[in-house]
Every structure is written in structure tokens, then in C-alpha cells.
Amino acid sequence: MSFINSIIKVFVGDKSQKDVKALQPYLNKIKTFEAPLMSLSNDELRGRTVYFKDRIKEARADKDAKIASLKAEVENIEDIDKREDIYDAIDALEKEAYEISEKTLLEILPEAFSVVKETARRFKENSHIEVTATAKDREFSATKSYIAIDGEKAIWANKWNAAGKDITWDMIHYDVQLIGGMVLHEGKVAEMQTGEGKTLVATLPLYLNALTGNGVHLVTVNDYLAKRDSTWKAPLFEFHGLSVDCIDNHQPSTEQRKKAYDADITYGTNNEFGFDYLRDNMAHSPSDLVQRKHNFAIVDEVDSVLIDDARTPLIISGPVPQGDRHEFNELKPKIENLVAQQRQLANGFLAEAKKLIKEGNTKDGGFQLLRAYRSLPKNKALIKFLSEEGIKQLLQKTENQYMQDNNREMHKVDEALYFVIEEKNNQVELTDNGIKYLSGDTDADFFVLPDIGTEIAAIEKQKLDKDAEAEAKERLFQDFGVKSERIHTLTQLLKAYALFEKDVEYVIMDNKIMIVDEQTGRIMDGRRYSDGLHQAIEAKENVKIEAATQTFATVTLQNYFRMYNKLAGMTGTAVTEAGELWQIYKLDVVEIPTNRGIARIDKEDYIYKTTREKFNAVIEDVTELSQAGRPVLIGTTSVEISELLSRMLKMRGITHNVLNAKMHKQEAQIVEEAGKAGVVTIATNMAGRGTDIKLSPEVKAAGGLAIVGTERHDSRRVDRQLRGRSGRQGDPGSSQFYVSLEDNLMRLFGSERVAKVMDRMGLKEGEVIQHSMMTKSIERAQKKVEENNFGVRKRLLEYDDVMNSQREVVYKRRRHALFGERLKLDIANMLYDTCELIVSNNKVTNDFKGYEFDLIRYFGITSPISEADFTKLSDIEITGKVYKEALAFYTEKTERSAREAFPIIKGVYEEPNNHFERIVVPFTDGIKTLNVVTDLKKAYDSEGAQLIADFEKNITLSIVDEAWKKHLRKMDELKQSVQLAVHEQKDPLLIYKLEAFNLFRGMLDNVNKEVISFLFKGDLPAQNVPEIHEAREVARPKENLQLSKDEIPNSESINREAGETQQRQVTETIVRDMPKINRNDTVVVQEIATGKTETMKYKKAEALIAAGTWVLIN
Secondary structure (H helix, E strand, C coil), X not given: CXXXXXXXXXXXXXXXXXXXXXXHHHHHHHHHHHHHXXXXXXXXXXXXXXXXXXXXXXXXXXXXXXXHHHHHHHCCCCCHHHHHHHHHHHHHHHHHHHHHHHHHHHHHHHHHHHHXXXXXXXXXXXXXXXXXXXXXXHHHHCCCCCEEEECCEEEEECEEEECCEEEECCCCCCHHHHHHHHHHHCCCEEECCCCCCHHHHHHHHHHHHHCCCCCEXXXXXXXXXXXHHHHHCHHHHHCCCCCEEEHHHCCCCCHHHHHHHHCCEEEEEHHHHHHHHHHHCCCXXXXXXXXXXXXXXXXXXXXXXXXXXXXXXXXXXXXXXXXCCCCXXXXXXXXXXXXXXXXXXXXXXXXXXXXXXXXXXXXXXXXXXXXXXXXXXXXXXXXXXXXXXXXXXXXXXXXXXXXHHHHCCHHHHHCCCCEEXXXXXXXXXXXXXXXXHHCCCCCCCCCCCCCHHHHHHHHHHCCCCHHHHHHHHXXXXXXXXXXXXXXXXXXXXXXXXXXXXXXXXXXXXCCEEEEEXXXXXXXXXXXXXXXXXXXXXXXXXXXXXXXXXEEEEEEEHHHHHCCCCEEEEEECCCHHXXXXXXXXXXXXXXXXXXXXXXXXXXXXXXXXXXXXXHHHHHHHHHHHHHHCCCCEEEECCCHHHHHHHHHHHHHHCCCEEEECHHHHHHHHHHHHHCCCCCCEEEECHHHHCCCCCCCCHXXXXXXXXXXXXXXXXXXXXXXXXXXXXXXXXXXXXXXXXEEECCCHHHHHHCCHHHHHHHHHCCCCCCCCECCHHHHHHHHHHHHHHHHHHHHHHHHHHHHHHHHHXXXXXXXXXXXXXXXXXXXXXXXHHHXXXXXXXXXXXXXXXXXXHHHHHHHHHHCCCCCCCCXXXXXXXXXXXXXXXXXXXXXXXXXXXXXXXXXXXXXXXXXXXXXXXXXXXXXXXXXXXXXXXXXXXXXXXXHXXXXXXXXXXXXXXXXHHHHHHHHHHHHHHHHHHHHHHHHHHHHHCCCHHHHHHHHHHHHHHHHHHHHHHHHHHHXXXXXXXXXXXXXXXXXXXXXXXXXXXXEEEEECCCCCCCCCCCCCCCCCEEECCCECCCCCCCCCCEEEEEEXXXXXXXXXXXXXHHHHHHHCCEEECC
């Protein structure tokens, strides 16, 4: 394949060279500005930023003026259709204005980049820079120690503190960094090697795009990098009057967090950006929102965030009723026994296979070997046996034979097993034999789901009376529910025991199960496996089983970042995932050349037969390198292997440091020492991303940092990240990977050819093979895994896209309600949809009475057409007439409500002793009461209209939020239940899409009906003028809300949970003289003169009470 690629390059050319060549004219243009800018004074240099901002404003002034005039015009238009047209025109103009801004930014790019470079040069060459003090300088100097104000002058120092470390600015942008900046501005991914200064590259597009005033986000993978980079690069931007902040420095939902988003440039972690988006969509007032529109984001370590972490959902969750009920502890002993029995079986099969193969009976021997493999593929004795000559080929040949014709013969292999492990797909499945074993001491159908269709037919055949039949069906559904939950619990326990290993996939710390990220080797604090798997692992390891939770709001990072108008990214390893980045995000990958040539020597892989031989060779190599005065970084794929190598080095008496998930607190100190002469560091993938190991001159002279990889990772990116720790900025170094046929990658995806070559060469124990052909074969195996993982991610994206499209509809409606400007249009649409639903439901059967009843029930109006017209007219014509009548009734009703409320508002506003800003007014539909908070001055100035607008907003938010919460619960249950569709030979995704659509349509119909019904019936209670109170903010008890990321088993991602509670603000309600009484309520009244009591309807009693002869007593 590489030969074909090299031929294609000759004729078509290299993509990365073409990309860089296309940017050369811009680079030349940047250079033309360098000399003129050097001749400017410091004040004149800063003046260029003001010029750039004015130029952008000027370019889009025409569009902005039109938008402002349309926004003013729409406020005075009552016609709903005209309002909709104007809103569409505003959206189109905003899009055009954005495109004008982008075009202008491209025009000023060469000079703007040159301004940033010149600023960096002046900071490097001068310990202090003196300028005329501006208002911004004075504002910054209050909190920034590197700015001093001396009269009319501001003095900027070139030394400051970046996240606890004192730095002196010493960087100026190279040409390749300018190219990288251009790539980022274009909304592409810049692949830059380790040590090429990605954080400095980002300053160029950050400055340029911040000039629009729409905000730019720089996203990092952890809070340390966000805090460090935001303080490290800030003076470069602040010098030009641009504000910089980091959201991770401030608590969520605070004024400081909002201020951080209002800054021109905002740094933060991917999780916090996502969680703030969710919190904003749970807010009840525009003042609670912290984020602005999603304009432009640059993602650092883009492959980690947008690929490894992308499919992991961010979740804000709360307690679920009876969430601590589960059967994990009850079923655990059964699974433990089952796994122990299978282990015995597997050892028996393996012993039998060895015996038969030795006798020359390869047919039966291969059959028993396949059984042993499908029983326990990670059995160490089996792995060792498979490394012997010809054995792996025999297993593959036998497996192919039984897999042909869609696994037609595989049942013969599996029938003796209790469960089957599909290691390549990370799946485990119970066999009939396993179900029989588990049901041994209970009912035979204890773990068997009833066939609902067949069972219902059997009940109906019994000709029972209605009540008995309903009871029998109810029992059947209950039995199905209990059993499906039990089977789910059982499956997750079996996965926990068969597929998940302690110190590999997870570690136990502080009596909690902590997941280890397979990409970075870091602890993912607070991350939990989804679908009850985490609870199953907790049961297996005898730690506290946490209660289940319910989702209140959720979004995946994949869908969050797709909301930005423009997205860009930078990393050292993106080319291997270029296809995925393009398919999902439409991000093109551009390889940026290095400033200095790479001097690191990357050697071909050493391939051994067994793990033992491989590790012995690693220890020999490390000993030699360390004695030669070179620092050594040993890369491992799990905590378990890092601890094993540590024990082996101790036996040799070699001092070393270990960096793994258990030792993450010492990371900074260990990395600091890793570049010193002779120091040996064993690290999981934690040392593979974002760690800069700096070398002294004597270490460089000795040959630089030596990378020793003890295993090839499933993903080529992780190996490239490990290699990238050595050879930064032209430093010398070397990298060498050690592989054995017993490694997971080689066992599962390694080419048969590798095993065959080793057999043909007759390699003895301890002998090694090293050849480029073998290295390429291993990389092909990695490619297979990457393709498999992409397939999984793509499928999960399809599930999430269903949720995402629903989320967009609900959150858009919420936003309209929150800001109020487009709410009238939404209400009109809800009204039309409800009219359409009423008509279509009743027109099918020409049920005029049902139609009339629905009109009274939801709108409180009579039919605008006769029964004859109802039969004669079409659905659309009837809907149009009903909508017109209902809208006229609602408009008149809101105007009446405003008129009735105004005298009360006027009385409160004009009362000299009342100095309220906001008041609470109750509205009721006769069943429930809603307290509406309104701005007193606005309500007075608008003669009550503002109160009605707030009433519409509050009821919409209240009903939408409650319905969405219930819907998310149903969607969680649906996602779990559709997985059973595979047993019916159906695609779970298709069932999920269909059912999710029906659920969502039902939810929207109910929301429309509820909102419209309350709006039509809701009114001020008919009674004496209430005693008005100020609406004050009072503390509501903290809700038990959690922020978390759900871990999808076997996903490649990094994350942390923010386990914190949300505190909402509520308003105090009005105190009433008496409880509200409806006219049809039954009351007890007493005659004053005689003391006689009577019970009657309130409408009859009203006249007697008004006359003063009777009083209300109950």
C-alpha cells in the first residue's frame, strides 16, 4: 500500500506540501509588515488593534444597522406571520454579517499576525515596555502584578507568574508557527510535532478572531493546562486591550464565570464548557446564563477531545426513586460459581487439545483448542500455548471453518460452555448451558424472558372475564419487567468478571472503583461506566454499590463542539484519524513542517515469541542505556505491567521512578526528573500527551532521551505520542518498541503472516526478529482496531444524533421563552398544532361532540362552525377557522388580564412606602397556581403587558422542563430495552429511532396542550386585592444534582466528574387574606342572626355574604 501511495504522490503530489504551499503567499505578506511595524512606537503598535476593530465594524455597519432596525420594528407588529418573516430576515442578515466579518479578518490577517509577532519580540527584548496608560491598562493593573501605572504612563514587565511558575517571556513566532496559525484561523486541524510550541501558535488566531468582540474559546484537556496557558499568554493580548480569562478559575453559575465568558478570549476545559451549556439550558432567567453564542473554538489535543472523549456523554443527573434497589449482591455468588466452573472447563479443554495435537489429531485438537479459546481467551496457559509453532494457525483455521455460513456450525463448539467470550468485540453471552446452571436451584424460567405475543394470545384463548384477563396481562408485564432487569444485572455482572481486570481497566482507590483511561493512563476521577456495569464491578470488588441516578440534562462533546460557527484544533497526532475528523466535524488535517529537522532515530520493532523473553530484553536494553548516561522513558499500556517492570528493575538494582494512575500526584516531580542523565522512568500512557521532558547539554551529547515501548497500543496515535516525547526541537533521541506474539494486539488482530514467518525461521526461545515488513504488519493490525473503534463511535453517534435533534428543538423553545422575544411566535405555533391535533383526532370518526368537548377543555371556546360544516369541510379548513377563533379569544383574554392587573400594579408602584423592583403575582387555571415574577416598573410602564409576557414565559418554561425531564428518563429506559431487539433479529438502532420519534412527538403534543390550556384558562384569582409583597431571592434547599460523564465500556477517553450541587433561585410568594375559592366549590356559611349553618355552592353563597347577613365559616 505504501508503494502505491508513493507512486500516487509522484503524479498527484503530497497533500501536506500542497496545503503549506497554498499558505506561502500569506506568509510572504506577513513578512512585508515586519519592518514597518518595528519602526512604530509602542503606542502606535497598540493603535493597530483599534484600527482593526474599527475596520471590522465599518465593514458590517450596513448589516448591523438593518438588524437593529428590524429588531425595533418587530416589537410593534402584532401579525404573527409578519413577525415570523422578520425573524427569518434577521437570521439571514446575521449570517451575512458573520460572513463579512470573516472576509475582513482574512484581509487583515497578515498585518494582525505581524502585530502579535512584533509584540512577542518587544516583550523578549525589553525587560519593561512603557506606553501611554489607557482605561484598560488601569483596570488590568489592579489585578496584574506585571503592569505598573506611573502617572500617565503604564509600564509592562516581561516577567510574570504562570500557574505558580515564574516565567520570563523568551519566545518569538517561527515561520512554521505562523503557518500553523493560518491553518487554525481557516477552521482546520494543525498537526504539529511535540515541542513546536502549539500554545504560542494559538495566540495568532486567538488575537485575530477576538477583534470581532464575539468571543474566542481555547479548549484544553485538563484544568492545569487551561490555568497555565491563560496566564502564560495573557500579557500578549492584554497589551492590546483584549481581556483574557479562564472559566476553571471560577465556580459554576457565578457572576465571575459569566465575566470569564464575556472576556475576548476564554480558556477552559472541554468538560466545563459542556457542563456550562447544560446549566444554561436549566436556567430560569436570562441573568443566570453564562455562555454567549458559540463563535470560534480552538481545541488543544484535538484528537483526544473530539475522538477519544467525543462519544462520552456529559450528564447532569439527580436521584431516581428507589435507585438503590438492585440484585447485584444476590446474583453475584451465582456468577462467581459460573466463572469458576468455566475456568475448570477451559483448563480441561486446553489439556485435551494439547494431548490430541501431540498425538497428531489436529482436527479434534483444533476443536478443543477453539473451545478453550472461546471459554477464556485471556487464560495465560492458553496464550503461552498459542505462541508455539503452528498452534495459532491451527486455531485460526478451525475458527474460520466453524464461522463460515454465518456461524452455522459454531453452536457445536459453544454447547459445552456456560458462556462465550467474543474478545474482539468485547462481548460476553450466556449459553443455554449457562442459563440451565444458573437456574439449577430455582425455576427453570428464572432467567428466561417470556414471549409477550405468545403469552398474550394464550391468555386471550382462556376466555376469562374482563377483570381476570386484565389481571393476567398485568402479571405477565410485571414478570417481563422483573426478568428483563434481572437478565440485564446478570449480563453486566458476567461482563465485570469476564472482561474487566483490576489494575488494567480500573483501580481501587479510597474504596471506590476508579476507571483508568486507556489512552492516557490517567485516573478519570468520578467517571462511571454506564448501564449498571459500574455497579457490577463495585459488587465484584466488594466496595459500596452506588445508587442509580436519573438524567436531567445531557450532551456529548461531539455534539457540543459541532455547535460552533467555526472550529479548529491542534495536536501532534491527527493524521491517522483524518478521515474521522473530516466525516464527523468537516475538519481538514494539515501537517505543519517542523522548525528544525527531527534527529530522533525510530528503530524497527523487536518481535519476540513470548512476553517473558520480551520483558527480559527490555530490562537488558534499559540497563545499557542508563549506564551510558541517557535518560530512559519506558512506556507501558497498564498499571499492572508498569508494576511488573518496576519489580524486575529492583531485582537488577536499578533506581527508577514509576508514573501510573496510582502515582498521579507525583506526576510533575517525576516528569521534572525524567530528562536527567541515567534516570529511568516507567510510565503508563500518562507521559504520552502534553508532557515536555527537557534535556541538559550533557544528556544531548550522550544521545538524548531513549523511548522504550513495551507493547504496541491499539491506537497508532498513542505510540506516536510516546515517541514524540523524544526529539523535540531537533534534540537527539531514539525510540524502540518491543512486541511479543502474546500481546493483546498481536493475539487479536496480528497478521497470520507474522506467526508464519517466525515459525518458518525456526526461532528458538529468546531469539528476536526485526524487519520493516514486520513493523508494517503490526501497524496494519493497529489500523484494524482503529477502524473497528471508528465503527463503534459512528454507531453511538447515530444514537446520540437522535437525542441531539430532540435536544435542539427543546432548548430552542426554552431560549425563546427565556428571552421572550420570539415566544409569541412559538405560542402561535403551539396553538395551531393543538388545533390541528384536536381536528385530526375527531375528524377521522366525524365526532363533532368530542371535537366540541376538546375545544372547551383546552381553549374554553365554543365551535366557530356548525356540525354540518364540520362534516363537510376539510381538516385544514376547520383547523384554520378554529385557530383564528382561538387566537382572537386569547388576544382579547390577555388584554383583559392586563387591564385587570394594572390597577393593582399601579397601586403598588405609586404607593410612596413601597420600593419594590420585582413583585410576585399568582395565576391559576382552577387546578394549579403559578407564581409569576415581574419587573414592577416595566409592568407599570406597559400597563400590565409585561406581566402577561412574564406569565407566558413562566408557564412555558415550567411545563417544558418537567416534560423534558420525564422524556429523558423514558429515553434512558428505551436505549436499554431496545438492545433486546437483537434476539428478534432486528436492528436496535432502527427500533430506537422509531420509538424515540414517537415518544418525542407525544411529548411535544402534550407540552403544546398543557401550555395552551394553562394560557387560555390561567387568570388572576377572582377575589379581594391581594397584599402585594416584594419578590425576594431566598435560598432553596440544595438539590442533589451531580455532574458526570458516563463511560462507555472500552471507550478511549479522558474525563473527570464535577460532583457538585446546583443551587437554584426561587421567589417568595404573595400572602393572601383567604384561600382561593372557585364559584362551583362547596362551602359552609352561617347566618349571623340565628347561628344556623348551611352547605351550598359558593356562587349561591356569594350574594348572601355580600348582603352582610351570612358569613363564610369553611
